[in-house]
Amino acid sequence: MAQFFAHGNYSHTQKRVGNGGGRGDRDRARRVFSQNFMIDPYVVSQVVEAAGPHELVLEPGGGEGVLTCALAETCKEVVTYEIDPLLAGRLASRTRGAGRITVVRGDFLRARVPVEPFAVVGNIPYAITSKIVSWCLRAPALTSATLVTQLEYARKRTGDFGRWSLLTVLTWPEYSWKLLERVDRRSFRPVPAVDSAILSIERRPAALLGVGSRAGYRAFVEYGFAGRGGSLHASLRRRYPVRGVDVAFEAAGVGSGTVVAFVHPEQWLILFDRLHSGEWSRR
Structure with missing residues (x-):
């Protein structure tokens, strides 16, 4: 009852x-x-x-x-x-x-x-x-x-x-x-x-990031949304090597002048992965 x-x-x-x-x-x-x-x-x-x-x-x-x-x-x-x-x-x-x-x-x-x-x-x-x-x-x-x-x-x-x-x-x-x-x-x-x-x-049935990566991803996104450089590309160039940022944006299909709010969540994941895996340094 x-x-x-x-x-x-x-x-x-x-x-x-x-x-x-x-x-x-x-x-x-x-x-x-x-x-x-x-x-x-x-x-x-x-x-x-x-x-x-x-x-x-x-x-x-x-x-x-x-x-x-x-x-x-x-x-x-x-x-x-x-x-x-x-x-x-x-x-x-x-x-x-x-x-x-x-x-x-x-x-x-x-x-x-x-x-x-x-x-x-x-x-x-x-x-x-x-x-x-x-x-x-x-x-x-x-x-x-x-x-x-x-x-x-x-x-x-x-x-x-x-x-x-x-x-x-x-x-x-x-x-x-x-x-x-x-x-x-x-x-x-x-x-x-x-x-x-x-x-x-x-x-999600399985998280798109492991537990060990989530804190880093959160800090990465919060930094990007802080808008320290006018665009996401400009902001990230203040923290990461320029070539690394360029390679990551190319992989994610994001233009260098894209405003942070127009970056799709899936693109954020690619950017984070490329800039934190050292992918750019091997190209």
Whole structure:
């Protein structure tokens, strides 16, 4: 049967909504907790299909439980976190008797990280998107995260603007980032000001870099993004031999005047490999 936790091994922190004047308590709660509920069954089915079946799923922000219940049809166990105590109580009551669902009244960002493989799936609050993504990337047992985010965020992280963000490049050896579907803002209530998207972050079956190389790669990328030379080529020439940089850029297919954000993550890996393997010195 469904369980409702507010303490124990599950997070139990919660924000309080004031009782000041103005709109009603639920309107204030929606603003404080950044609540936009998914109401389109087709979009719900898209999220579930994109996530796929899993033994264990953690859901940030269960809300009214539309996605929670849909996930429970394909996943063995769904643990949903809801920081709004009223919604958490309603969802626990609604899912009582559903053996695959556990409702936790608490902050997902303070959730205990499972030691067994798990996935994260959710229509997440826009206001804490970056924090939830960071939580996912730090979890050693995470297999994938399927998140409904603002469209702009998903485009930024997946290179859909033609530019690549620092976070995506840094994590590329371990994770793939994909924008799966765009979601019209009218699929939510209240209707947000912008459209959304289904963002997939999936751990690669085998990392593209060994453990011993990851710290070096991170330092390499962070140096390149610091923009000390105007372009990536100019920046790297300040740290590496000119001939080595030229050879590496030729191998990666990157022009010498390319701005750092336009360098594809796969090209970053080639640059790192060439400049740290001594490949250039043998030509």
